[in-house]
Amino acid sequence: MAILLDVKNLSKTYPAGSENVQAVRNVHFHVEEGQFTSLMGPSGCGKSTLLHLLGGMQKPTSGEIWLSGKPLQNQTDEELSQYRQKIVGFVFQFFHLLPHFDAVENIELPLLITGENPGKARRRAKDLLDQVGLDGKAHRRPSQLSGGEQQRVAIARALVHNPKILLADEPTGNLDMATGKSILDLIRKVSQQQGCAVVMATHSREAAEWGDMVIMMRDGQVNGIYPVRK
Numbered sequence: 001m002a003i004l005l006d007v008k009n010l011s012k013t014y015p016a017g018s019e020n021v022q023a024v025r026n027v028h029f030h031v032e033e034g035q036f037t038s039l040m041g042p043s044g045c046g047k048s049t050l051l052h053l054l055g056g057m058q059k060p061t062s063g064e065i066w067l068s069g070k071p072l073q074n075q076t077d078e079e080l081s082q083y084r085q086k087i088v089g090f091v092f093q094f095f096h097l098l099p100h101f102d103a104v105e106n107i108e109l110p111l112l113i114t115g116e117n118p119g120k121a122r123r124r125a126k127d128l129l130d131q132v133g134l135d136g137k138a139h140r141r142p143s144q145l146s147g148g149e150q151q152r153v154a155i156a157r158a159l160v161h162n163p164k165i166l167l168a169d170e171p172t173g174n175l176d177m178a179t180g181k182s183i184l185d186l187i188r189k190v191s192q193q194q195g196c197a198v199v200m201a202t203h204s205r206e207a208a209e210w211g212d213m214v215i216m217m218r219d220g221q222v223n224g225i226y227p228v229r230k
């Protein structure tokens, strides 16, 4: 498979009082198109920071991220904002759905923001609602859905614009084990259907091994990369 993301010598330092925090240090790895990669490591090891760098939400202090052979670090703010809107989808631990919108409205919103025709956006959102198994619940608001159902809506929203990369930050961290497993299955299934790569941060080895590759992090560094035997 072709390389989608190539990360070279990436570092991120946060200024924090008189001392700097080196959240990500000289990290190297790559993600192939359609591959499911897990980032695993203890709290504070830099998983979320790395996801934000990959998603173009934060700029690295040094190092490079190449997307399909193009350098992200040379992009203008406008190009980076296009990257975030078109290439990347993001799923969070606490879902981050808009409380006053129903499920289908939450899913179609990213398309409407980029100027998609409302009829087309609604059809695409309904397709995704079907794919995540919530076709009967299009008009429920987040408060009328279970945690697992809210995460299904969030996954549909993250995939609605057909991104090349789905970034997921502890997507099962707020769910019980059985619901968490169904969410991991769903992420794997829908990403495969759409040909989308996944990079998922998790504390849990069991969750990490849902992926094809596991990257172990400690103190901002990568200290092991291994393929998962299926």
Ligand SMILES: Nc1ncnc2c1ncn2[C@@H]1O[C@H](COP(=O)(O)OP(=O)(O)OP(=O)(O)O)[C@@H](O)[C@H]1O
Residues within 6 Å of the ligand: 014, 015, 016, 021, 022, 023, 041, 042, 043, 044, 045, 046, 047, 048, 049, 050, 203
């Ligand atoms: N905005 C910030 N300013 C200063 N330090 C920060 C900032 N964000 C994160 N850090 C620090 O950077 C390090 C890495 O944090 P990060 O959130 O990436 O870890 P994590 O692996 O996602 O942890 P968790 O599993 O708890 O979510 C930590 O030491 C954290 O305190």
Ligand SMILES: [Mg+2]
Residues within 6 Å of the ligand: 047, 048, 049, 169, 201
């Ligand atoms: Mg985190």
